[in-house]
Amino acid sequence: MPVYSLYMGCSVPANYPNYEAAMFKVAEALGMNLNYLEDVACCGSPNLRSIDTFGWLLVNARTIAIAEKSGHDIVTPCNGCFGSLKDVLHHLTHHKDDLKKINVELKKMGLEFKGSINVRHIIEAMYTDIGIEEIKKRVTKPLDGVGIAIHYGCHLLRPLDVTEFRPEILQEMVDATGATVIDYPLWKQCCGATVLPVNEQLAIRLARDKLKSMKDAGAVFITVVCPACGNQLDLQQLGLKDSYGEVYDLPVLLYPQILALAMGMNEEEIGLSMNRVPADPILDHLSG
Amino acid sequence: MTETEEKTGPPVTLIDPIDMTKLDPKFRNDISSMPNGEELSACFACSTCTAACPIANQWDYMPHQLIRMILLGMRDEVLSSKEIWECLTCFQCQERCPQKVRVTDIFFDCKNLAAEEGHVPENVLALGKTLVDKGQLYEVINDWEREDLDLEPEVPGLSIEGIQSILKSTRTGKLVEDGE
Ligand code: SF4
Numbered sequence A: 001m002p003v004y005s006l007y008m009g010c011s012v013p014a015n016y017p018n019y020e021a022a023m024f025k026v027a028e029a030l031g032m033n034l035n036y037l038e039d040v041a042c043c044g045s046p047n048l049r050s051i052d053t054f055g056w057l058l059v060n061a062r063t064i065a066i067a068e069k070s071g072h073d074i075v076t077p078c079n080g081c082f083g084s085l086k087d088v089l090h091h092l093t094h095h096k097d098d099l100k101k102i103n104v105e106l107k108k109m110g111l112e113f114k115g116s117i118n119v120r121h122i123i124e125a126m127y128t129d130i131g132i133e134e135i136k137k138r139v140t141k142p143l144d145g146v147g148i149a150i151h152y153g154c155h156l157l158r159p160l161d162v163t164e165f166r167p168e169i170l171q172e173m174v175d176a177t178g179a180t181v182i183d184y185p186l187w188k189q190c191c192g193a194t195v196l197p198v199n200e201q202l203a204i205r206l207a208r209d210k211l212k213s214m215k216d217a218g219a220v221f222i223t224v225v226c227p228a229c230g231n232q233l234d235l236q237q238l239g240l241k242d243s244y245g246e247v248y249d250l251p252v253l254l255y256p257q258i259l260a261l262a263m264g265m266n267e268e269e270i271g272l273s274m275n276r277v278p279a280d281p282i283l284d285h286l287s288g
Numbered sequence B: 001m002t003e004t005e006e007k008t009g010p011p012v013t014l015i016d017p018i019d020m021t022k023l024d025p026k027f028r029n030d031i032s033s034m035p036n037g038e039e040l041s042a043c044f045a046c047s048t049c050t051a052a053c054p055i056a057n058q059w060d061y062m063p064h065q066l067i068r069m070i071l072l073g074m075r076d077e078v079l080s081s082k083e084i085w086e087c088l089t090c091f092q093c094q095e096r097c098p099q100k101v102r103v104t105d106i107f108f109d110c111k112n113l114a115a116e117e118g119h120v121p122e123n124v125l126a127l128g129k130t131l132v133d134k135g136q137l138y139e140v141i142n143d144w145e146r147e148d149l150d151l152e153p154e155v156p157g158l159s160i161e162g163i164q165s166i167l168k169s170t171r172t173g174k175l176v177e178d179g180e
């Protein structure tokens, strides 16, 4: 059984316990052993990197150094945490001067960054370590081909030399549930969540453009693998009725929720009622 | 059209002329000597980065212009621009740059230089303050939601002091203190 150090960050536990629960249920069914990392800190988000790159490097190097003691790869369900941790891992592996400075500070905490483990998004760990064939074997109630638009999230895909995450991974994972992946023109575009603190109108416009592109292409549901993207695409739909006079009715599901349903788990176990745009219509699309 | 039309003021140009006396020639070195700046001078002004940017159309300075402004030494204009803070950090520009200029990463470095001079948008500074005060960006409020799903009521494994003690001694702590 593969063993992992699980880094939750602060957003999923606070805002999306349904994502956390569904992830655990699915991981257990797939035979993945997830252990919460102890004594680790919030990643700080890209905002911390913007104002204080050194602090951001140190906070995340500390988390990686703690995980290194157990020797297992870090997995996380949040694109923001993934982006920060993975970027810091990449940076310190390639910039020896910064590594020296960071290790001077870590030494005071009894820690050392060696770069001996990897940082991975939980979805990629499922895909690579368990494999599509094994996942398909556990799908007992496949979806009936319903159209799902994938929003990957910027920090999952880019920069590719840092994230090492190919879009095909999530496409194949959605295919495995029996759903149809809907191609849409703005698939690479940002959801707008990062700009909320400095320009809310811009953030709303970006979410709207994205939702419109998905809807126009025929999507019935959206899937995401990040609490910030999920929040933005789900919540903004409620406001778009007033600001743009547009109704999208596109339920946003965290990917493990979809997989859990296709594996025959029930809606309560995965907190389906917490999704803001009512997500229960997906139950009508389960067959088997 | 008559030939006697009188000309007043400076000649009409497509863009405002740059005041060369205000340029800071050291600025490009400041950026290119940072870990993400190695490829900066390879920029050949193709504006592919701008074509890839989802919000450049509503900016006064577009990504390729910001890169050019850095190369020219327009330090004040870049570091006081709203654009570096509105950047979505979506990395689309960086991904497409044919010269491997790390455009998004360079904008992160610009924000750090701006922060060092004390220029940080209020709401971004507020996030820094949240990290210093609370040790996390989001707190669990509805712990019953977690318990309903058989999860631990608190954020598992989160150390609030871990980030607080670090950020108090780095720039974040200073910015937050100065802002109070
Ligand atoms: S895409 Fe690269 S080379 Fe082209 S203008 Fe932008 S930074 Fe310069």
Ligand code: SF4
Residues within 6 Å of the ligand: B049, B052, B053, B054, B055, B056, B063, B086, B087, B088, B089, B090, B091, B092, B093, B094, B103, B104
């Ligand atoms: S990272 Fe910033 S500058 Fe680059 S494309 Fe995205 S929003 Fe535009």
